[in-house]
Every structure is written in structure tokens, then in C-alpha cells.
Amino acid sequence: MKTRITELFGIRYPIIQGGMMWVGVAEMAAAVSNAGGLGVLTGLTQPTPEALGAEIDRCRAMTDKPFGVNLTILPSANPPPYEAYLDVVLSKGVKILETAGNNPKEFIIKAKAAGVKIIHKCTSVRHALSAERNGVDAISIDGFECAGHPGEDDVGGLVLFAAAADKVKIPLVASGGIADGRGMAAALALGAEGVNMGTRFCATREAPIHQDIKEALVRAGERDTNLIFRTLHNTGRVLKNAVSDEVVALETRAGGCEFKDIHHLVAGARGRAALGSGEVDGGLVWASQAVGLIHDIPSCEALLERMAAECRMAIERQRMVFASR
Structure with a gap:
């Protein structure tokens, strides 16, 4: 390619x-x-x-x-x-x-x-x-x-x-x-x-x-992310979990919030610990809406080879669609 x-x-x-x-x-x-x-x-x-x-x-x-x-x-x-x-x-x-x-x-x-x-x-x-x-x-x-x-x-x-x-x-x-x-x-x-x-x-x-975090990404659908920091004009997209739900609730409450009100929830050390321990609700897990397209946990080699093959197939499929018209 x-x-x-x-x-x-x-x-x-x-x-x-x-x-x-x-x-x-x-x-x-x-x-x-x-x-x-x-x-x-x-x-x-x-x-x-x-x-x-x-x-x-x-x-x-x-x-x-x-x-x-x-x-x-x-x-x-x-x-x-x-x-x-x-x-x-x-x-x-x-x-x-x-x-x-x-x-x-x-x-x-x-x-x-x-x-x-x-x-x-x-x-x-x-x-x-x-x-x-x-x-x-x-x-x-x-x-x-x-x-x-x-x-x-x-x-x-x-x-x-x-x-x-x-x-x-x-x-x-x-x-x-x-x-x-x-x-x-x-x-x-x-x-x-x-x-x-x-x-x-x-x-x-x-x-x-941790494997439990990987499996949470596989289970998640395209609607299972949260947008945080919206009210602070520093929008971030993360996996929907107890911590990010709480951040959104604090941001959208009457009167809003300041960063100091949510710092204990969004601290980087807390998110790092969650990634290591596998505690999905332990901290922020940054994730895109692509979670809705993730269905397995392959090796990087298998993933890239599959993506290349899928890409070629998608391009060829479209070529055939137009050729048949």
C-alpha cells in the first residue's frame, strides 16, 4: 500500500x-x-x-x-x-x-x-x-x-x-x-x-x-463514550464509566463547576492506575467512538494485515458496484 x-x-x-x-x-x-x-x-x-x-x-x-x-x-x-x-x-x-x-x-x-x-x-x-x-x-x-x-x-x-x-x-x-x-x-x-x-x-x-480494560472496549458500543470538560471549553472524549458519568453530572448541575471540583476524578494518576489494575470505573479511560467497531483483541500484526485486506476489499467492492451500472 x-x-x-x-x-x-x-x-x-x-x-x-x-x-x-x-x-x-x-x-x-x-x-x-x-x-x-x-x-x-x-x-x-x-x-x-x-x-x-x-x-x-x-x-x-x-x-x-x-x-x-x-x-x-x-x-x-x-x-x-x-x-x-x-x-x-x-x-x-x-x-x-x-x-x-x-x-x-x-x-x-x-x-x-x-x-x-x-x-x-x-x-x-x-x-x-x-x-x-x-x-x-x-x-x-x-x-x-x-x-x-x-x-x-x-x-x-x-x-x-x-x-x-x-x-x-x-x-x-x-x-x-x-x-x-x-x-x-x-x-x-x-x-x-x-x-x-x-x-x-x-x-x-x-x-x-489490563485485560479487563481491553474487554471493556470490546463490550462498548458507539454510544458508550462521554464528552467531558465541555463547560470548561477543553472538550475530551472518554469511555462512559462511573467516573466520567460523575464528571458530566457535576459539569451540568445548576451553577456548573470549576476544574478544582472535578480534579480528584480526572487526575492522570488515577486514570493510569485504572489502566494497570483493570478497574474500569477507577478513573478516566480515554476512548473514541471507534469502540463501537471493536469486536476482538488481536495482535498488532493480525490487525494491520486484516485492515489492509479489508481496505482493498472495500475499494474493490465499490469499483464493482460502479462497473455494474
Whole structure:
């Protein structure tokens, strides 16, 4: 399957495992890369830049295929040392960087000078065009169906992918709500040249999360996610469970709420503990509407091979439909 994305990153299939907090570790990224996709380590999952360097070394020991590192840059009163994390990526010779959030020009210049290819993740066409002007090599654009933060525009992938493809000239990757080869075929038809998946990779054998969480993703339907932080203008999509239900209830009560009222529910440490213990109602479990399309827990290799076959079948099926008219 040859597209500008496979050519840019030197991968067999145009399928990217996006950065996921607590999930994007060496075992996950290496499994995806070995299966022919692009595995991605999540930089800020590691507590220090030095720890990220060690994780890059671990990943390199598990795969000789290309892999990348995600660095999500967000405004904060006490930000992590983003540039130190970037310096580790560069010093370790990683050649693919997935960025999200803010995308400072000076970071782009520094990374590009080291021969790094940058794919920037965003949620709107206007932000995609800004990143393109700033010199990134590819755009990953998130539809409203995605896990994590879909932005505040509420534009679904069916429209957003096509709208971005109409404007963006560099390679485009469709992200959000994609879990099988049918979704990949649709994304390619809309003008994307690859897909990015997070939730689907969480329900694989190699994902470093508890089996009970994986099985909860399989049981969930397309309506089993919650939108949280809506009233705080920082919308996030998570699996529907006792914790996210309580967050929604607090946000929608008379008088609303402030972040301090829900912090104890949404703390990252609590969500990380839930992923490790398998306690589905123990914390936030970030998940997209793609849960409605997840019916098993395959290996990454089996998943990617199946997706490629499904994608080819979907394209061929449409060709035959039109040929018969």
C-alpha cells in the first residue's frame, strides 16, 4: 500500500499509532512498527527526558523498523521541559516526531535541521494550514469522533477529512473513529493518505493495559463514550464509566463547576492506575467512538494485515458496484 505517508516514513502500511499517555511505551510502539505501521512513543509518559532516552533505547532493541516520538506541547503554569525532551529525541537519532498542541516554530526549525520529519496533529483545517506554513511534513487531523481532545468545533471526520484534503498540500492522515479497513478506505477516498489510530490499538494483545480494560472496549458500543470538560471549553472524549458519568453530572448541575471540583476524578494518576489494575470505573479511560467497531483483541500484526485486506476489499467492492451500472 503505497502513499506519500508510507514513502515519507518508510513503512509498509499507511497506519500510525498515535501518541497515547501511559500506553505509548516501547512494547506498544515496537509491536506496531514490526507489524508494518508506524509505532509512536509518548514522550511525556516518561517522567524525565533521561527516562525518555532510555525508553527510546528499549524500543530500538525491540524493532529495527521506523518509529516516532510524540511530544504534546500545551500551555501550563508549570510546563515540563519540552525542549529537553526534544533534545533527547534528536540526540538519540529518532527521525520521526509527532507533535500536538502548540507547535513553536523554533522547535520545528531545530528538529528539521536534525533531519527529523514532523507530523503535526490538529483538530481543524485552520490549524492544519498554520502548521503547514510553519514547515511540518505531514498533518494528522482529528475528527470529532476521536478520543482525547477533539477541539471545540465539533466537526466529524466525514466532513473534516475532506475539507482538510481540499486545502492542505502536504500528506494528510485521518484520525478519530477509525478501527478497521473500511474506515481506512473511506479516509483514502476522502483524500487522506493514511490513518492514525489510538483506541483500536488499546484493544490489541500488545497494548500495555489490563485485560479487563481491553474487554471493556470490546463490550462498548458507539454510544458508550462521554464528552467531558465541555463547560470548561477543553472538550475530551472518554469511555462512559462511573467516573466520567460523575464528571458530566457535576459539569451540568445548576451553577456548573470549576476544574478544582472535578480534579480528584480526572487526575492522570488515577486514570493510569485504572489502566494497570483493570478497574474500569477507577478513573478516566480515554476512548473514541471507534469502540463501537471493536469486536476482538488481536495482535498488532493480525490487525494491520486484516485492515489492509479489508481496505482493498472495500475499494474493490465499490469499483464493482460502479462497473455494474
